[in-house]
Amino acid sequence: MASSRFMKIVSPCWKSSAVADDDSHRSKDGSFRNGLLWYKDSGHHACGEFSMAVVQANNLLEDQSQIESGSLSSLDSGPQGTFVGIYDGHGGPETSRFLNDNLFHYLKKFTSEHHGMSTAVIKKAFLAAEEEFLKLVRKQWLTKPQIASVGSCCLAGIICNGTLYIANAGDSRVVLGRTNKATKEVDAIQLSTEHNASIESVREELRSLHPDDSQIVVLKHKVWRVKGLIQVPSTMFHLLP
Template sequence: MLRLCYTPFDCCFRRRGGGADSLLWHTDLKPHFSGDFSIAVAQANNNLEDQSQVFTSPSATYIGVYDGHGGPEASRFVNKRLLPYLHKFASEQGGLSVDVIKKAFSATEEEFLHLVKLSLPVSPQIASVGSCCLLGAISKNVLYVANLGDSRAVLGRRDADRKNSPVVALRLSTDHNVADEEVRREVEALHPDDSHIVVYTRGVWRIKGIIQVSRSIGDVYLKRPDFYRDPIFQQFANPIPLKRPVMTAEPSVIIRELETEDLFLIFASDGLWEQLSDEEAVEIVFKYPRAVSVFCNS
């Protein structure tokens, strides 16, 4: 089900030129069972914290965008573990489902937690490493999108009734970022006894003044009291007065049966969406007259 049809991440990008352009990577179009895909990365610094992957077979396609923060360890871990867990549970339960996807996320989180426990004495900073996760799966003409954090999946859909442009953008994922008022209210409702659970600092809203996203893999010091109270970790970071976990690894999941009007998909981390609106990104892709699923990571 997860037969590889691409070269490994570390060597699948083509570097373009030198200087600043050496941090712009891309792949040429490659086929999957219902179209084509491509990958692009605009690397922000020399220590790449993000990972991305595409698996494709004659019957299914799987897409992952893993936006790391605090270090590369969590995103690299997710890149190796999430899809194998998805394959394992789908095989055991007779196919993809919301339950299968949530079990794969939970198993990945638990295994990373175990790694953090083992690594804490020599690398206490690993308790503060995390990754947003955006997963897409297309099987039997059904699309599943699961998300932790603020990476985003957007569908380009044909709309013949529009006069200016025959394509519309449909967002398929939820941004778990407290910059969004609804997400702030969700976090505040879970912590009614903490008036400082979300604070405005350094120009943005942050949970406990630390992090903007409310869901991730990792960030275990914000999820497990035994970590943020651990003397080893407190030698690395200041103590955080938490009464209970302030983040979760529970993904939001949508299911959509694909239709003939659905033209292409864009999967990208927040680096793209901070620069382009959903509509702008869809208009750019639509300028190329071909049916293509596009996977972007920035």
């Protein structure tokens, strides 16, 4: 895509509300929408400033994102910090919306029970959210069968007590931008590793989990896919403190 066309498409992400187009509107949370563009200007959170921008691929937004700041526990006396969640939905918006509504709740619950933040707490929150969504699928799939084919990748970043925790399930990637003091340029630092069938270790794990299914991973059009359909395995977690 030509750079001029690209900038024309994404430039509203950096517009202030004062110069937004007539078809734009501001939400109660301070975010702004203009057609398929959504953005939220810089604001303060417990661990610094933040901003968000989303460019939809189509009219149905399958992806969700959230920033929560303050207590990371159900107890007011719990640890303070900032939680960022990015949910890359596929097949529909149901899973990403469920994560957006529930993952942080589980994180706070288990932080309270374990009296602090840890990689174990984050993994328990991921597993609890997954199990609860699977219950929803079992309950609804006879009347809403398409829900059984809906999924979402999940990235979570948590800053707590001076430590950055990164968790991901699926093939989204966390990249940290850090200013190089010598060159004044921004260096991109990869913080997480994708989970998809293009990675040999992931294919081997899927085969070991499904020894009776010769089609669990299939090379299709030179791309490895789970059941020949999708690159992302159903359940995998990778946690970095």
